Amino acid sequence: MRKMRKLIVAGLLAATVVPTVASAQSYGEARRSEQRLREEQRDLRQAQRHGNRRDIREERRDVRDARREAREDWRDYRQSHRDVYRAGRWNAPFRYNQWNVGATLRPNYYAPRYYISDPYRYRLRPAGRDLRWVRHYNDVLLVNVRTGRVIEVNRGFFW
Structure with missing residues (x-):
């Protein structure tokens, strides 16, 4: 047995x-x-x-x-690997904006529902203190959640 x-x-x-x-x-x-x-x-x-x-x-x-x-x-x-490389329709309740480094976002653009919870899974570097990876349509933004300032932009990350 x-x-x-x-x-x-x-x-x-x-x-x-x-x-x-x-x-x-x-x-x-x-x-x-x-x-x-x-x-x-x-x-x-x-x-x-x-x-x-x-x-x-x-x-x-x-x-x-x-x-x-x-x-x-x-x-x-x-x-x-569809769970990692999601494509297609991902819509937010606001229209697409092409953000640049240094821009300041309003809080609804980086609300917790848009956080990427596991950046390692997407081969993103770990976010530091008060920083979060945020999905904005097919782009990924590194945002300081205290100030709303964009630190890094990866355009077209999710084809």
Whole structure:
């Protein structure tokens, strides 16, 4: 009976670890396909300098294929991590403004409902004392909540 419990516990632990390994692997695949794209573009530039028309045509085709593969890999990665890369309609009860560093916001623009509670999840640096990461449509603002002053702006963060 104890062996059975140990097997069940081991199976449950393995089931929780496997998705994190798979997500890291897909991110790595996306990065590698981007790297292949850069290599293909470098080969194309060399072929344009030294090669004949046939080599250039083949290199262009390779670059096009590598670009398509990189796009598909990133699309697959974003779809499998929808909770991190949310896209689409995110509307607030006020219209979009393009804020700049140093601007002062009214409190309704940085209300607690717009705080990003876990900045590490979105690969944002930790906010300091009295600072909060705030979502404004697809932008992310680092705001001093005591003064309302914008410290940092990341435009188009949520595509």
